[in-house]
Amino acid sequence: MTASLDPWGRSSGPADTGDHAGVLGRVVRVDRGECDVMTAAGRVRVLSDSQRAQDEIAPVTGDWVMVGEEDGLGDVVTHVFDRTTQVSRRDPAERDLEQVLAANVQSVAVVHGLDRPLPPGRLERLLVLAHNSGAEPLVILTKTDAALDDDTEAIVRSVARDIPVLTTSTVDPGGLDQLRGRLAPSETLALIGASGVGKSSLVNALVGEELLEIGDVRESDAKGRHTTTARELIPLNDDAGLILDTPGIRAIGLWEAEHALDLVFGDLEELAGACRFGDCVHDTEPGCAIRAAVDDGEVDEHRVDRYRALVEELATQRAREEERERREQKGGGRRGERRGRR
Numbered sequence: 290m291t292a293s294l295d296p297w298g299r300s301s302g303p304a305d306t307g308d309h310a311g312v313l314g315r316v317v318r319v320d321r322g323e324c325d326v327m328t329a330a331g332r333v334r335v336l337s338d339s340q341r342a343q344d345e346i347a348p349v350t351g352d353w354v355m356v357g358e359e360d361g362l363g364d365v366v367t368h369v370f371d372r373t374t375q376v377s378r379r380d381p382a383e384r385d386l387e388q389v390l391a392a393n394v395q396s397v398a399v400v401h402g403l404d405r406p407l408p409p410g411r412l413e414r415l416l417v418l419a420h421n422s423g424a425e426p427l428v429i430l431t432k433t434d435a436a437l438d439d440d441t442e443a444i445v446r447s448v449a450r451d452i453p454v455l456t457t458s459t460v461d462p463g464g465l466d467q468l469r470g471r472l473a474p475s476e477t478l479a480l481i482g483a484s485g486v487g488k489s490s491l492v493n494a495l496v497g498e499e500l501l502e503i504g505d506v507r508e509s510d511a512k513g514r515h516t517t518t519a520r521e522l523i524p525l526n527d528d529a530g531l532i533l534d535t536p537g538i539r540a541i542g543l544w545e546a547e548h549a550l551d552l553v554f555g556d557l558e559e560l561a562g563a564c565r566f567g568d569c570v571h572d573t574e575p576g577c578a579i580r581a582a583v584d585d586g587e588v589d590e591h592r593v594d595r596y597r598a599l600v601e602e603l604a605t606q607r608a609r610e611e612e613r614e615r616r617e618q619k620g621g622g623r624r625g626e627r628r629g630r631r
């Protein structure tokens with residue numbers, strides 16, 4: 290079987306569909322226990338309870354899957370193909386679990402509405418999360434028509450360093466064309482960001498119709514109302530790829546993202562290589578190259594603080610994870626073990 294069964298005839302499927310029985314499709318929407326899968330025969334609603342059925346990982350939006358019939362259950366996801374990328378965070382409800390937000394995307398856009406400020410720490414986290422997925426990160430600043438008269442855009446550009454920053458609005462065809470131009474027909478772009486920043490509005494503007502529900506924002510601080518509740522994959526016009534819209538995220542817990550810190554903190558990681566002690570935490574150790582750079586006014590102390598906090602958070606989480614694995618090995622393993630992705 291080849292990827293020619295791709296439902297849209299353009300979004301590249303799994304490299305090898307192997308000998309799995311059933312029908313190939315891509316998950317376009319996930320709700321509790323059920324999901325919509327686009328197959329060559331159209332969109333089907335299926336049970337996504339593959340964890341129980343297959344002792345497998347649960348499918349998420351963007352996954353390539355096989356759909357088959359199961360006695361008494363109807364259509365179910367019978368297999369989830371390995372992901373080329375996955376956007377994930379620490380589950381806000383269960384701190385020791387990974388929550389996958391999107392799969393098989395080629396780029397991840399951190400979306401921000403210029404009608405509100407963006408704390409640098411929040412952007413740094415979102416960018417690390419985006420980069421950690423294995424996909425290309427970018428920043429989309431929307432609502433240029435309603436922008437606060439402040440320096441948000443400048444702050445964003447300084448935090449983003451080498452990452453592309455696009456500015457647009459739902460009433461700016463130029464910005465929208467630029468965005469369309471970045472997305473090859475076979476590619477998927479995931480949108481992440483806080484509620485109310487204009488993710489779904491952006492999708493509607495790109496599609497050219499009011500496909501997704503849009504919510505207003507609170508007047509006092511432009512906070513959104515969590516209008517979007519499911520992660521959904523939307524194909525744009527034939528020559529413009531697919532977009533994956535997500536609900537606004539509040540908690541941006543990073544998950545096993547140590548190696549992704551270099552995207553926004555590459556200069557600090559390089560400096561750290563010159564610290565006298567290999568395990569320097571850049572606090573009060575003698576011979577700390579990062580502290581020296583702060584003293585010389587070369588790097589911003591607050592940025593160093595945020596970097597140190599992230600390093601520590603990830604190390605703590607890693608230690609907990611290792612401890613849990615040790616416990617589980619003693620206990621004889623568990624069902625539904627999370628699959629490695631790299």
Ligand SMILES: Nc1nc2c(ncn2[C@@H]2O[C@H](COP(=O)(O)OP(=O)(O)OP(=O)(O)O)[C@@H](O)[C@H]2O)c(=O)[nH]1
Nearest residue numbers: 458459484485486487488489490504515516517537
């Ligand atoms: N002026 C202006 N308003 C916009 C623009 N884009 C979105 N909005 C408004 O911003 C509000 C929130 O838009 P949504 O698209 O629902 O935001 P969202 O990011 O999808 O929010 P959640 O689904 O809650 O995560 C709505 O009132 C939109 O009309 C824009 O470019 N300009």
Ligand SMILES: [Mg+2]
Nearest residue numbers: 488489516517
């Ligand atoms: Mg939305």
Ligand SMILES: [Zn+2]
Nearest residue numbers: 564569571577
């Ligand atoms: Zn140091």
